Amino acid sequence: MGLKSKDLLGLRDITREEIELILDTAVPMKDIILRKIKKVPTLRGKAVVNLFYENSTRTRTSFELAGKYLSADTINIAASSSSVAKGETLKDTAKTIEVMGADVIILRHGASGSPHLLARHVKASVINAGDGTHEHPTQALLDMYTIREKLGRLEGLKVAILGDVLHSRVARSNIWGLTKMGAEVRVVGPSTLLPPEIEKLGVQAYTRVEEALEGVDVINVLRIQLERQQKGLFPTVREYARIFGLNAGRLKYAKPDALVLHPGPMNRGVEISPDVADGIQSVITEQVTNGVAVRMALLYLLTGGGAAEDAR
Numbered sequence: 250m251g252l253k254s255k256d257l258l259g260l261r262d263i264t265r266e267e268i269e270l271i272l273d274t275a276v277p278m279k280d281i282i283l284r285k286i287k288k289v290p291t292l293r294g295k296a297v298v299n300l301f302y303e304n305s306t307r308t309r310t311s312f313e314l315a316g317k318y319l320s321a322d323t324i325n326i327a328a329s330s331s332s333v334a335k336g337e338t339l340k341d342t343a344k345t346i347e348v349m350g351a352d353v354i355i356l357r358h359g360a361s362g363s364p365h366l367l368a369r370h371v372k373a374s375v376i377n378a379g380d381g382t383h384e385h386p387t388q389a390l391l392d393m394y395t396i397r398e399k400l401g402r403l404e405g406l407k408v409a410i411l412g413d414v415l416h417s418r419v420a421r422s423n424i425w426g427l428t429k430m431g432a433e434v435r436v437v438g439p440s441t442l443l444p445p446e447i448e449k450l451g452v453q454a455y456t457r458v459e460e461a462l463e464g465v466d467v468i469n470v471l472r473i474q475l476e477r478q479q480k481g482l483f484p485t486v487r488e489y490a491r492i493f494g495l496n497a498g499r500l501k502y503a504k505p506d507a508l509v510l511h512p513g514p515m516n517r518g519v520e521i522s523p524d525v526a527d528g529i530q531s532v533i534t535e536q537v538t539n540g541v542a543v544r545m546a547l548l549y550l551l552t553g554g555g556a557a558e559d560a561r
């Protein structure tokens with residue numbers, strides 16, 4: 250069994266079985282990353298293009314390394330230094346890349362839905378690396394991989410997603426993914442940063458952090474997206490940190506061995522205190538490593554790879 254679509258556009262569109270396949274395939278991929286020689290010939294002759302219209306450290310670099318570890322030819326295009334800056338459209342840019350032989354185009358774009366548009370116009374596989382406030386499926390996959398690796402399962406776990414849910418593509422992909430995998434998802438933040446009717450996605454919404462964190466297995470702390478904020482959604486960054494920031498006192502409401510996740514980049518001292526970010530319950534650095542494994546799995550599966558055991 251492989252993935253049903255040529256693309257990975259979001260976790261809303263894929264099944265629980267497909268999520269399990271990606272997570273299972275990432276397990277042997279992680280073994281490759283941990284080897285002394287991190288290179289296998291699996292994607293030799295395949296071309297992977299990172300097309301990024303927004304800044305990124307983790308996602309862009311991990312896709313590039315994922316491709317390189319699998320022996321694909323990987324290229325990075327930043328919109329700011331390409332012909333996009335001269336007015337070329339997304340569709341024309343992608344077509345240009347495709348006719349040069351790209352097998353996979355990885356797109357990060359500020360407009361929600363842009364990877365879906367692209368996927369309809371190119372034969373290459375399109376992977377959504379974050380589209381506006383819509384979805385960031387590979388981040389949610391690496392979050393789920395990390396939780397499953399540490400706690401052994403996703404089914405039945407209580408997961409709190411804390412912070413700026415309104416602007417967060419990470420939150421939306423985690424909600425789709427975790428609820429499909431049988432986790433109980435709580436979202437918590439200021440009422441101005443919770444989308445209206447968010448409960449319709451199968452989650453419980455809270456505005457008091459202590460109440461939301463009571464007895465949870467996992468806390469996924471979201472970045473305050475200062476670049477996407479409109480005025481007046483919360484009074485000041487200091488006020489936000491005081492009422493909604495995850496600190497050692499609030500962490501005590503969760504289970505004693507609860508995991509702390511953050512997709513990065515962190516605003517230290519705002520949504521998360523430095524002692525919690527660097528504390529023993531934090532798995533933030535492991536998330537980054539797992540991001541490479543999950544992206545290797547996806548590149549493998551979308552370019553024709555089959556069962557997880559074949560990837561070894």
Ligand code: CP
Nearest residue numbers: 305306307308512513
């Ligand atoms: N988590 C995440 O998407 O980080 P980057 O913006 O650095 O890719």
